[in-house]
Amino acid sequence: MSVDWLIPALLTIVTAATPLVFAAVGEVVVEKAGVLNLGVEGMMIIGAIAAFATAVSTGNEFLAIIAGAGAGMLIALIFGVLTVYLQSNQVATGLALTIFGLGLSALIGHSYVGKTFDGLAKLNIPGLSDIPVIGPVLFGHDALVYLSVVSVAIVAWVLTRTRMGLLIRAVGENHDAAHSIGYSVTLVRLGAILFGGAMAGVGGAYLSVAYTPLWVENMTAGRGWIALALVVFASWKPWRAFFGAYLFGGITIIQLYAQGMGVEVSAQFLSMLPYIATILVLVIISRDSARARLDAPACLGKNFHASG
Amino acid sequence: MADTPRLELIGITKAYPGVIANNNVSLKIMPGEIHALLGENGAGKSTLVKFIYGVQKADAGRVLWEGQEVQIASPNAARKLGVGMVFQHFSLFDAMTVEENIALGISPELTKGDLSGRIREVSLQYGLPLDPSRYVHTLSVGERQRIEVVRCLLQDPRLLIMDEPTSVLTPQEVDELFKTLRRLSEEGVSILYISHKLEEIKSLCHTATIMRMGEVVAECTPENETARSMAEMMMGADLVSPERTGRKVDGAIKLELRDLNVVSTHQHGTDLKDINLTVRAGEVLGVAGIAGNGQRELMEVLTGEVSCENPTAVLVDGIAAGRMDPNERRAAGVGLVPEERLGHGAVPDMSLWENAFLSAATRMNLTKNGFIQVAASTEFAEKVVEEFRVKTPGVTHFATSLSGGNLQKFIVGREIMQGPGVIVVLQPTWGVDAGSAAAIRQALINMAAEGAAVLAVSQDLEELFEISDRIAVICEGRMSEARLAENVTVEEIGLLMAGIGLEGEPAHAG
Numbered sequence: 001m002s003v004d005w006l007i008p009a010l011l012t013i014v015t016a017a018t019p020l021v022f023a024a025v026g027e028v029v030v031e032k033a034g035v036l037n038l039g040v041e042g043m044m045i046i047g048a049i050a051a052f053a054t055a056v057s058t059g060n061e062f063l064a065i066i067a068g069a070g071a072g073m074l075i076a077l078i079f080g081v082l083t084v085y086l087q088s089n090q091v092a093t094g095l096a097l098t099i100f101g102l103g104l105s106a107l108i109g110h111s112y113v114g115k116t117f118d119g120l121a122k123l124n125i126p127g128l129s130d131i132p133v134i135g136p137v138l139f140g141h142d143a144l145v146y147l148s149v150v151s152v153a154i155v156a157w158v159l160t161r162t163r164m165g166l167l168i169r170a171v172g173e174n175h176d177a178a179h180s181i182g183y184s185v186t187l188v189r190l191g192a193i194l195f196g197g198a199m200a201g202v203g204g205a206y207l208s209v210a211y212t213p214l215w216v217e218n219m220t221a222g223r224g225w226i227a228l229a230l231v232v233f234a235s236w237k238p239w240r241a242f243f244g245a246y247l248f249g250g251i252t253i254i255q256l257y258a259q260g261m262g263v264e265v266s267a268q269f270l271s272m273l274p275y276i277a278t279i280l281v282l283v284i285i286s287r288d289s290a291r292a293r294l295d296a297p298a299c300l301g302k303n304f305h306a307s308g
Numbered sequence: 309m310a311d312t313p314r315l316e317l318i319g320i321t322k323a324y325p326g327v328i329a330n331n332n333v334s335l336k337i338m339p340g341e342i343h344a345l346l347g348e349n350g351a352g353k354s355t356l357v358k359f360i361y362g363v364q365k366a367d368a369g370r371v372l373w374e375g376q377e378v379q380i381a382s383p384n385a386a387r388k389l390g391v392g393m394v395f396q397h398f399s400l401f402d403a404m405t406v407e408e409n410i411a412l413g414i415s416p417e418l419t420k421g422d423l424s425g426r427i428r429e430v431s432l433q434y435g436l437p438l439d440p441s442r443y444v445h446t447l448s449v450g451e452r453q454r455i456e457v458v459r460c461l462l463q464d465p466r467l468l469i470m471d472e473p474t475s476v477l478t479p480q481e482v483d484e485l486f487k488t489l490r491r492l493s494e495e496g497v498s499i500l501y502i503s504h505k506l507e508e509i510k511s512l513c514h515t516a517t518i519m520r521m522g523e524v525v526a527e528c529t530p531e532n533e534t535a536r537s538m539a540e541m542m543m544g545a546d547l548v549s550p551e552r553t554g555r556k557v558d559g560a561i562k563l564e565l566r567d568l569n570v571v572s573t574h575q576h577g578t579d580l581k582d583i584n585l586t587v588r589a590g591e592v593l594g595v596a597g598i599a600g601n602g603q604r605e606l607m608e609v610l611t612g613e614v615s616c617e618n619p620t621a622v623l624v625d626g627i628a629a630g631r632m633d634p635n636e637r638r639a640a641g642v643g644l645v646p647e648e649r650l651g652h653g654a655v656p657d658m659s660l661w662e663n664a665f666l667s668a669a670t671r672m673n674l675t676k677n678g679f680i681q682v683a684a685s686t687e688f689a690e691k692v693v694e695e696f697r698v699k700t701p702g703v704t705h706f707a708t709s710l711s712g713g714n715l716q717k718f719i720v721g722r723e724i725m726q727g728p729g730v731i732v733v734l735q736p737t738w739g740v741d742a743g744s745a746a747a748i749r750q751a752l753i754n755m756a757a758e759g760a761a762v763l764a765v766s767q768d769l770e771e772l773f774e775i776s777d778r779i780a781v782i783c784e785g786r787m788s789e790a791r792l793a794e795n796v797t798v799e800e801i802g803l804l805m806a807g808i809g810l811e812g813e814p815a816h817a818g
Contacts, residue, residue, distance in 0.1 A: 163411070163416060163419065166404075166408055166411060166412060167412070169401070169403075169404065170401050170404070170412050173401040173402065173403055173404065174399070174400070174401050174402070176397075176399070177398070177399030177400060177401060178399075178401075178412070179363075180363060180383070180395060180399045181383060181399050181412060181413050182362065182363070182382050182383025182384050182386075182387075183412075294403060294445075297403075298402065298403065
């Protein structure tokens with residue numbers, strides 16, 4: 001069998017994984033602070049349309065990414081105000097956020113259907129990207145791919161090595177204790193939610209600006225949910241979420257190629273593969289329930305109200 | 309200068325909707341003084357302390373720190389002044405290390421450099437051994453408290469506030485803590501010591517301020533008082549000790565645990581190992597132990613919330629009950645009083661009669677063709693209220709509207725009025741005012757006298773010695789042999805609680 005398909009396959013795996021990396025790592029921070037934001041899908045799709053609209057009207061991809069991040073944050077702010085200040089139920093509010101995001105993006109995106117632009121340029125680092133096989137796979141991407149790796153590294157470092165990270169984990173672990181020591185649980189949570197919103201927004205922007213530079217209604221296609229699953233899958237560790245995203249991206253792309261090469265398995269089954277893999281891994285991880293509970297932030301999903 | 313109080317509070321007032329938590333409270337603490345703050349639950353001690361530590365703001369009043377008027381706006385501001393606090397419910401993070409926990413609780417400048425080295429140094433200096441790299445969930449309660457104390461000491465406090473520090477410690481651990489506190493006091497650190505354990509206050513504190521209903525009602529020198537006189541100042545009424553007539557430990561076996569092994573279903577829980585126990589008609593069997601040594605798991609097995617693999621591991625009147633659910637057990641004549649009043653013993657947002665129905669429906673026949681017999685349920689609840697002197701405007705009021713002591717009286721009463729042959733009670737008087745506690749203890753003793761078997765699990769040794777005919781100790785999920793209460797001393801029980809001297813168990817260090 002020829003390996004001509006290998007390099008393009010590896011390249012597409014990277015592009016399939018990158019939006020998941022952004023969204024999942026953002027959600028890791030949110031959940032570490034004890035907030036379960038199920039609105040990732042909604043924040044991604046709003047990021048996607050905001051970025052696409054900006055790209056089409058200004059032609060500036062940099063601005064487009066900023067717009068995506070900003071729009072994601074704005075939506076997250078709604079969630080933050082509702083859950084952190086007004087004590088609304090996190091699960092219900094998150095679900096509502098997703099539905100709201102999908103609807104709003106369809107409305108805004110209506111006039112952008114069919115429009116297109118060049119898409120985010122590959123950086124093609126001179127010299128390095130000319131190395132056979134490794135060159136294009138490692139060094140032939142757009143800036144956001146590198147940014148995603150850098151952001152994982154930064155988040156991992158902040159969470160484990162800095163006082164800010166310690167504080168985020170403390171708030172997620174025991175918000176009453178953090179409050180009685182004298183930290184502002186609400187501010188830490190709101191900050192984490194906004195960061196998560198920005199990251200989901202960039203993830204969405206990647207879809208509409210780099211992955212497929214066009215607008216299609218509901219183009220996130222459940223990636224926000226996959227990102228949420230990846231957070232659990234990664235037991236709330238940024239690097240594991242990164243590898244999880246690549247694993248999922250990998251299976252998604254390989255099954256596409258398998259379909260293309262006419263493997264004797266029905267296409268429907270192959271399309272299911274990434275989801276089956278996710279479920280399998282989640283089951284395997286949840287097997288040791290004691291371990292799973294230790295990893296999970298103890299106050300995840302619980303609202304904090306300073307009282308007494 | 310020596311006459312300037314370290315901290316002086318003048319006329320502190322704080323009102324919550326519907327209650328005045330602190331009314332015109334004034335207090336003076338001298339340098340190096342160990343000052344007791346005494347009062348029943350709800351007397352306003354915690355509110356006052358939260359105010360000193362900057363967690364809450366007062367409505368009115370002034371604070372003088374070493375003679376200077378100050379505003380304590382936040383815990384950070386309090387720490388800057390030199391106020392350290394050890395919370396009753398530890399403000400610790402289970403999934404983090406000792407060092408991370410300490411870093412979170414001190415000012416950022418102090419976390420720079422070799423923090424773990426300084427933790428080791430301070431902890432050795434004051435006899436509070438701690439390993440900075442251990443995870444909190446692997447530590448005993450006593451060790452957890454050391455984290456809080458070391459956290460305060462690292463900041464060179466001038467005033468240390470301790471909120472009920474000994475309620476979770478063994479008698480030996482209490483002695484160790486007192487040594488540390490006396491040493492700090494000699495070094496000039498003032499200590500505000502909150503407790504309602506009067507014997508401790510007599511032995512430790514130089515002065516005491518007594519609060520009742522949000523006001524300071526007395527100041528005294530604990531050395532010159534008796535525990536009884538201080539208790540009466542707290543209550544504002546005479547204290548009635550439970551009375552008992554004779555002990556009976558040879559009745560028929562009502563409840564038996566046989567080689568009971570249970571794997572805990574809780575995070576950081578304790579597994580039960582080879583527990584054997586018999587409770588006979590007419591006796592109160594007390595189970596002592598430090599919280600977190602398997603009491604919760606034991607209670608779950610006894611109530612039927614967790615069922616045993618072996619049905620004969622729990623026997624009620626000789627019948628295998630290991631796999632019965634709570635209602636089947638109630639039908640078999642077991643009364644159950646869990647630890648948590650709100651949310652476990654009672655549904656907070658349901659009325660008293662509904663709460664009575666939930667537990668008594670089976671035994672008192674409160675349903676007919678699947679319908680609730682409202683009149684009969686109400687009547688039953690009213691009988692409980694009357695018999696146990698529960699203070700409430702009526703049985704249609706929510707469980708949450710009752711004070712802790714009143715609700716506990718209602719829950720215990722609800723179980724007793726069903727006339728069970730066996731009653732199992734966990735922490736019967738935890739967080740209950742002295743008057744209600746005495747009433748509940750008396751009710752348990754009376755039940756035994758009428759021929760029921762009573763199993764009481766408690767952390768309060770004084771209580772267990774007061775009510776029990778025999779006492780056993782649970783430690784790390786193992787149960788010691790039950791011994792006659794009159795033949796065993798507090799010290800012996802304390803050693804067993806610390807895991808020293810349990811058969812087949814090596815001595816537990818620290």
